[in-house]
Amino acid sequence: MKYKIEKEQIKVFCKDEFNPEHILECGQVFCFKKDGDIYKVFPGCNYAEISEKEDYYLIKTKNIDYFIDFFDLNGDYNKIKSDLSKFDILKKPIEFGYGIRILNQDLFETMISFIISANNNIKRIKLILNNIRKNLGEKVEEDIYSFPSYESLLKCDEQFFKEMGAGYRASYLYKVLRQITPEKLENFKSLELNELRTQLISLTGIGPKVADCLLLFGYHKGKVFPVDTWIAQMYNSYYQPLSNRETIRNNLVEEFGELSGFAQQYLFYFQRSSY
DSSP: OOEEEETTEEEEOOTTTOOHHHHHSSSSOOSEEEETTEEEEOOTTOOEEEEEOSSSEEEEESOHHHHHHHTTTTSOHHHHHHHHTTSHHHHHHHHHTTTOOOOOOOHHHHHHHHHHHTTOOHHHHHHHHHHHHHHHSOEEETTEEOOOOHHHHHTOOHHHHHHTTOTTHHHHHHHHTTTOOHHHHHHGGGSOHHHHHHHHHTSTTOOHHHHHHHHHHTSOOSSOOOOOHHHHHHHHHHSOOOOOHHHHHHHHHHHHGGGHHHHHHHHHHHHHHTO
């Protein structure tokens, strides 16, 4: 994809492969907010502002290399879309979400975020995470704070997470922080996919869907297909009706193979936006 680096900014010229609304609003990330026409993105302790110009998108940031990787700017998404377009079910979703890119997110932040996401809506997920950031993180910009360290979160009791708005997930967060560390999550990268999934599901607060989100958005595994209400609804509309989400997942992974994660994002974004 064509982009140009200038002082503290990246110009992304391929609007058919990069659209910040598609990327940020497709359910894969929660560390952003829209301020007028500008998207403010703040993963970890990093910060960028994205605005649209006539023939490019402008990413303003002091962390150039970080955001080139974060937005996967060197990935060939036209090839991915071309390969997936042979599936009739994906033609309209790809046309609708043409600018989606799967982000390269931090494993630990992704784990905490998706535990909070379970049976939750995006507005509330972002509120809870922002509450945690404001209480434990460092100020990055006006009213924007970094994601806290593992050590900071480990010091918190269950009541703290309840006060942040996590509800019943507060106990999950308290327990999982005592079961896993960022280093152990990194070490899991050496595991085969099914063993890795089993290890994740063994952790408190991580069921099959959250595990698949972590596999896709944290470990960048292509052969996974997170199934939530929207995907189950899509499946039952286009394929045979099924209630078992594990069966739905397995069927979709079998169909889309190594591109399953990309297919999931196009289908999820299209299905959710259609209602």
